[in-house]
Amino acid sequence: MIDVRLLTQPFNPGQFVGPFTHAHPGLGGVCTFVGEVRGEDGVEALELSHYAPLTLPGMEALAARAASRFDLMGMMILHRTGVMLPGEPIVCVSAAASHRRAAFEAVDFAMDHLKSDSWFWKREKRGGVWTWIEPRGQDHSDLARWD
Amino acid sequence: MFLGRLADVAGTPEREVAAGPLAEVLADLPASLAIALLDERVRVALNGELVRAVETIVLEQGDELAFLPPVSGG
Numbered sequence: 345m346i347d348v349r350l351l352t353q354p355f356n357p358g359q360f361v362g363p364f365t366h367a368h369p370g371l372g373g374v375c376t377f378v379g380e381v382r383g384e385d386g387v388e389a390l391e392l393s394h395y396a397p398l399t400l401p402g403m404e405a406l407a408a409r410a411a412s413r414f415d416l417m418g419m420m421i422l423h424r425t426g427v428m429l430p431g432e433p434i435v436c437v438s439a440a441a442s443h444r445r446a447a448f449e450a451v452d453f454a455m456d457h458l459k460s461d462s463w464f465w466k467r468e469k470r471g472g473v474w475t476w477i478e479p480r481g482q483d484h485s486d487l488a489r490w491d
Numbered sequence: 492m493f494l495g496r497l498a499d500v501a502g503t504p505e506r507e508v509a510a511g512p513l514a515e516v517l518a519d520l521p522a523s524l525a526i527a528l529l530d531e532r533v534r535v536a537l538n539g540e541l542v543r544a545v546e547t548i549v550l551e552q553g554d555e556l557a558f559l560p561p562v563s564g565g
Contacts, residue, residue, distance in 0.1 A: 395494050395557055397539025459564050465495030466563035476496040476563070483564035 345418040346411060348404045350394065352426050357436040364420045368440040371417050375447035376438040377455055383430030389469040391427045392434070399463040406457050414450040416441050421454060423464070456486040492557040493528075500527045508556075513548040516556075534559040 345367050347360075357378045365374050381390045394400075407419045418440040428434060435458060439450035458464075460483030467476045493501040501524050508516045517525045527533075535545045536557040542548060550556060 393494065395492070395536070395559060397557075398536060398541070398559075460562070462562065463494075463559065464562055465560065467496075476499070479561045479564045 345420075346404065346407045347418070347420040348400065348407050349422050350400055350403075351422055351424050354428070354432050355422065355424070355436075357422070357433055360420065360422055360436060361438055364418065364438050365440065368417045371440045372442040373444040373447045374438055374440045375444070375451045376436065377451045378433050379435040379455070381428045381430045381432050381434055386470045387430060387468050388472070389427055389429055390434070391467050391469075391474070392423075392425045393465045394425050395463050402462055403458070406454060406462070410439070410450045410454050413453070414439065414441065414446040416446060416450055419450060419454070421458070423458065423462075425464075453490055456483075456490065459483055460487050492555065494557060495560045495563070497527060497533070497558050497560050500524055508550070510550045510552050510554070513545065513550070513556075516550060528558050530560070532561050 345364070347364060357376070361374070361376050381387070403421050403423065407421050410416065411419045416439050420436070420438040422436040424432070424434050437451050437454045437458070439447040439454070441447040441450065460479070465476070467474045492505045493503070498504045508519065517528065535542050535548070536559060537548055538555050548556070
């Protein structure tokens, strides 16, 4: 099962991971990563914007690519948009597979591509001032791991 | 439509423009905005589809053009 969603409100990853796991009887393992808004460096809020015609289709294609590359039983990608506060989940990626290594690697693969290859723009608020986050070189070296 | 920091440069997330070739559309915008939109790292989508040959774009009535700056990453 491929389940990809953009969420506009705070979410509890467990509420999604449970049903996702139950949808794959006979699986060998589920690996889940949850990313949250870091509270360091005086960050007061983070805002993610997206472009609807490209962002969700791009995430769906990514999930399908990961599912086929790692021979998954299922993949779930949940991503927030809008304004988030430190400690709130931004992203939740789950992979269900017959064997653990495929699940670990699929989540790692999906996260690297979500970070540097998906249509999201982020800005963060510090001291009441919003600043756009620019691309980092690290993101490209993260992606190159999968070439 | 202007995504990410381009919305700040434009002062608005979207703007109505007259139909016509892209070069004419850009010529009617403030110079600072047109320069930001022409940055080689900015991708362009026409009606939700990425366009490679940007110079060939001719806007028709009702088309949606989106300017997409590099994504933010980490």
